[in-house]
Amino acid sequence: xxxxxxxxxxxxxxxxxxxxxxxxxxxxxxxxxxxxxxxxxxxxxxxxxxxxxxxxxxxxxxxxxxxxxxxxxxxxxxxxxxxxxxxxxxxxxxxxxxxxxxxxxxxxxxxxxxxxxxxxxxxxxxxxxxxxxxxxxxxxxxxxxxxxxxxxxxxxxxxxxxxxxxxxxxxxxxxxxxxxxxxxxxxxxxxxxxxxxxxxxxxxxxxxxxxxxxxxxxxxxxxxxxxxxxxxxxxxxxxxxxxxxxxxxxxxxxxxxxxxxxxxxxxxxxxxxxxxxxxxxxxxxxxxxxxxxxxxxxxxxxxxxxxxxxxxxxxxxxxxxxxxxxxx
Amino acid sequence: xxxxxxxxxxxxxxxxxxxxxxxxxxxxxxxxxxxxxxxxxxxxxxxxxxxxxxxxxxxxxxxxxxxxxxxxxxxxxxxxxxxxxxxxxxxxxxxxxxxxxxxxxxxxxxxxxxxxxxxxxxxxxxxxxxxxxxxxxxxxxxxxxxxxxxxxxxxxxxxxxxxxxxxxxxxxxxxxxxxxxxxxxxxxxxxxxxxxxxxxxxxxxxxxxxxxxxxxxxxxxxxxxxxxxxxxxxxxxxxxxxxxxxxxxxxxxxxxxxxxxxxxxxxxxxxxxxxxxxxxxxxxxxxxxxxxxxxxxxxxxxxxxxxxxxxxxxxxxxxxxxxxxxxxxxxxxxxxxxxxxxxxxxxxxxxxxxxx
Numbered sequence: 001x002x003x004x005x006x007x008x009x010x011x012x013x014x015x016x017x018x019x020x021x022x023x024x025x026x027x028x029x030x031x032x033x034x035x036x037x038x039x040x041x042x043x044x045x046x047x048x049x050x051x052x053x054x055x056x057x058x059x060x061x062x063x064x065x066x067x068x069x070x071x072x073x074x075x076x077x078x079x080x081x082x083x084x085x086x087x088x089x090x091x092x093x094x095x096x097x098x099x100x101x102x103x104x105x106x107x108x109x110x111x112x113x114x115x116x117x118x119x120x121x122x123x124x125x126x127x128x129x130x131x132x133x134x135x136x137x138x139x140x141x142x143x144x145x146x147x148x149x150x151x152x153x154x155x156x157x158x159x160x161x162x163x164x165x166x167x168x169x170x171x172x173x174x175x176x177x178x179x180x181x182x183x184x185x186x187x188x189x190x191x192x193x194x195x196x197x198x199x200x201x202x203x204x205x206x207x208x209x210x211x212x213x214x215x216x217x218x219x220x221x222x223x224x225x226x227x228x229x230x231x232x233x234x235x236x237x238x239x240x241x242x243x244x245x246x247x248x249x250x251x252x253x254x255x256x257x258x259x260x261x262x263x264x265x266x267x268x269x270x271x272x273x274x275x276x277x278x279x280x281x282x283x284x285x286x287x288x289x290x291x292x293x294x295x296x297x298x299x300x301x302x303x304x305x306x307x308x309x310x311x312x313x314x315x316x317x318x319x320x321x322x323x324x325x326x327x328x
Numbered sequence: 329x330x331x332x333x334x335x336x337x338x339x340x341x342x343x344x345x346x347x348x349x350x351x352x353x354x355x356x357x358x359x360x361x362x363x364x365x366x367x368x369x370x371x372x373x374x375x376x377x378x379x380x381x382x383x384x385x386x387x388x389x390x391x392x393x394x395x396x397x398x399x400x401x402x403x404x405x406x407x408x409x410x411x412x413x414x415x416x417x418x419x420x421x422x423x424x425x426x427x428x429x430x431x432x433x434x435x436x437x438x439x440x441x442x443x444x445x446x447x448x449x450x451x452x453x454x455x456x457x458x459x460x461x462x463x464x465x466x467x468x469x470x471x472x473x474x475x476x477x478x479x480x481x482x483x484x485x486x487x488x489x490x491x492x493x494x495x496x497x498x499x500x501x502x503x504x505x506x507x508x509x510x511x512x513x514x515x516x517x518x519x520x521x522x523x524x525x526x527x528x529x530x531x532x533x534x535x536x537x538x539x540x541x542x543x544x545x546x547x548x549x550x551x552x553x554x555x556x557x558x559x560x561x562x563x564x565x566x567x568x569x570x571x572x573x574x575x576x577x578x579x580x581x582x583x584x585x586x587x588x589x590x591x592x593x594x595x596x597x598x599x600x601x602x603x604x605x606x607x608x609x610x611x612x613x614x615x616x617x618x619x620x621x622x623x624x625x626x627x628x629x630x631x632x633x634x635x636x637x638x639x640x641x642x643x644x645x646x647x648x649x650x651x652x653x654x655x656x657x658x659x660x661x662x663x664x665x666x667x668x669x670x671x672x673x674x675x676x677x678x679x680x681x682x683x684x
Contacts, residue, residue, distance in 0.1 A: 045544045045546055045547075187379045187380050187571045188571055188572055188573070188615050188616060189615055189629070189630055190379075192629050193629055215617065217617025217618065217619050220619050220620055220621045221618075223621075244619065244621055254546070256619060258546050259545055259549075261577070262574040262601060262616045262618070263618065263623075269549035269578060271546060271547070273550075275514050
């Protein structure tokens with residue numbers, strides 16, 4: 001990739017120390033790039049490490065989580081070398097997050113405008129009047145009438161709460177927005193509205209967006225490139241077109257096949273039997289091996305490296321032919 | 329079809345009174361279900377599709393007797409369900425003429441008939457994380473319907489019924505699950521337990537309220553396949569409630585699209601998906617995500633949200649959000665127009681079936 005990435009994640013490994021002294025490796029050797037103004041989809045089943053990736057990049061891991069190796073470059077600067085104080089100046093101003101479950105992420109006893117105002121006042125030197133003006137602008141940007149800023153979250157519908165969360169994340173004009181399952185609990189029409197809103201904001205502000213979701217349909221609608229995660233590792237990574245039209249990893253292929261397509265109804269849907277691996281008890285070889293229906297004998301023994309079968313397309317599977325991928 | 333349909337709903341209404349305060353009189357009602365009719369044959373799958381607040385869940389709750397309808401009839405195998413049935417089967421005094429009296433006498437009625445109905449109609453709820461009692465073992469959860477209905481009192485028989493239900497729901501070997509608790513299971517397995525508990529009574533009708541919307545996509549397919557298998561093997565009829573047209577496409581025989589308490593379009597799945605007639609159906613269909621970036625298409629995104637069901641717009645209830653509404657739509661509540669033999673839509677802009 002020629003363009004200087006806005007965010008470059010390299011070989012990121014994150015572990016959690018559990019109560020019995022056990023260690024769960026939530027992420028291992030995760031690498032991907034986010035170019036300015038681009039939308040990247042992080043896809044996978046629950047527990048595959050999508051949210052942990054976001055939290056690692058934001059350095060918001062819970063106290064039992066630690067990043068054991070890797071680099072997180074933001075505009076060329078490695079965020080892992082920063083002090084907590086320096087890191088604070090990156091959060092919200094450079095990268096912001098729309099948390100999962102918009103229904104519950106807002107403070108129920110605080111007016112919407114005050115909640116957004118709080119985010120501004122904490123990070124920007126600005127007086128209250130200016131902050132309130134900015135709140136009005138933000139609300140309008142996400143399609144909420146200014147006057148409704150005086151209301152409380154319970155007076156908002158689910159879609160509006162999600163809009164308010166997006167407005168809040170934009171409070172300090174970040175250049176990178178993480179959206180963690182932003183449409184999961186919403187109806188299809190409201191989902192379409194929220195995705196449209198993200199697209200409009202991206203265009204207007206030149207934002208880069210990392211969209212975390214388990215829904216490949218949503219990713220296909222909005223993403224330029226896709227990172228498919230499985231059991232804490234990158235299974236496949238490439239442009240959206242490569243992922244959807246020439247998927248190399250059996251997991252990606254099954255995931256795509258299990259998606260009901262309204263245009264091509266079939267008799268039976270493919271599904272992936274079994275469950276994702278426990279992070280405390282990972283298979284020795286390929287993490288997908290126990291559920292894979294095209295596995296080779298060596299898959300149980302050797303964890304496959306990331307192969308580059310094609311330009312800007314990376315697959316971690318023994319069945320895939322190509323040169324070994326090197327991320328610099 | 330010569331045999332009586334499993335389920336027939338005739339002009340069903342369900343209004344919820346809204347009071348400004350406890351003592352004030354009822355001055356408005358939320359018209360959750362506003363004149364809905366449909367039938368369901370044996371082994372048939374009907375999908376009721378619509379956004380939240382369109383009344384789809386209220387229909388299911390009314391069908392199973394969790395709500396009492398305001399008006400209209402529900403017939404299960406040709407028998408009337410609801411207050412009338414309760415009255416006739418218990419031989420108690422008729423329900424009073426006013427709403428309050430009716431409610432009071434209903435509370436004193438032994439719900440024998442309702443219980444009988446609930447043996448034959450079962451509901452699958454949306455969230456397998458919340459619909460299972462965390463303190464019960466899987467065996468207790470699946471056996472509970474048998475206990476409630478006093479079926480299979482013998483220990484051996486009960487065991488075998490629970491075992492069969494779990495295995496039919498794909499939890500094999502069933503004994504491995506008997507003593508486990510819901511928190512030990514994955515989301516997909518929990519939903520299988522919910523289905524086993526519904527199937528243990530061998531019902532004729534399943535009401536599935538968004539059975540897969542809380543699940544990961546890879547597990548959705550698994551649960552949909554299971555429901556389909558049960559429908560084909562057991563001949564159980566299913567009312568499948570969802571907001572997602574893509575899950576319906578492969579599963580339902582017929583689709584009924586609801587908007588603000590009314591079915592606005594209904595017909596065979598293929599036909600409705602291939603040539604939707606109502607502008608609301610067209611919009612819903614256009615926003616279904618397609619899992620291929622090459623096929624990104626023009627979306628019809630409706631602005632705003634479904635209006636408050638206490639203030640249903642005049643004329644066609646969809647006109648304020650309709651992209652093709654004209655003057656007459658504000659005045660005339662559109663009747664159903666027959667598009668083809670089985671396919672109808674309530675829209676003034678739809679042209680009726682050509683004769684011949």
